[in-house]
Amino acid sequence: MNLPNKLTILRVILIPFFVVFMLFDITGAADKWIALVIFCVASLTDMLDGKIARKYNLVTNFGKFMDPLADKLLVCTALICLTSMNRLNVIVVLVIIAREFIISGFRLVASDNGIVIAASYWGKFKTVSQMALIIVLIMDLGGVWNVAGTVLTWVALILTVVSLIDYIAKNKQVLTQGGM
Structure with a gap:
């Protein structure tokens, strides 16, 4: 598995951790900042995986399918969390x-x-x-x-x-x- 695909998988793996820090009181006031860092890191993987895949000709069918899906999962999950928090x-x-x-x-x-x-x-x-x-x-x-x-x-x-x-x-x- 190439690096861009690993970054895409990392983005998907980060989503449940993001949700936990968004919706549950784990560390008190630090939760939103941890969730923010997780979201930013996951968002950066979205940018990086595409750049690396194109630059080094590492575009795969898995990446073509999973990259946009991972992006949608991340964004939609965040939006749903924010809705539940009013x-x-x-x-x-x-x-x-x-x-x-x-x-x-x-x-x-x-x-x-x-x-x-x-x-x-x-x-x-x-x-x-x-x-x-x-x-x-x-x-x-x-x-x-x-x-x-x-x-x-x-x-x-x-x-x-x-x-x-x-x-x-x-x-x-x-x-x-x-x-x-």
Whole structure:
């Protein structure tokens, strides 16, 4: 197993630890900071595994499948935790998760038809905005950070919808070729 795939697996392994520190009182006030570090480390593995895989030609079918899945698991888990802590509106989380399911299904149909749907810049912007939102909401510092959290919530929500529309518009042939 190559390094990018090991980083992807590490990201998945970190998720339960993240949840424990987000939702349970283990160390008191330090829990949110431990959860934040775990989330940041996991997020960095998302960036690193792709860069390493492309740079050293280590792209594998496992990586193509697991990397986006690990990313979705990490982000969706964090959003659900934040919702259960009343730091994020459930409607926002449902829109984000629905987008992920729609794109995953879209990619599956495309793959069955020999079409590879590459990540777009809108999708990358969406991911960065969601991760920034999660970081700010985990920190829960109050004051101006509450305003930043609100702004990031709207930015992430808008980019989520825009990236969905972008994927569908650029790949509408999947809908006609996929027997949908």
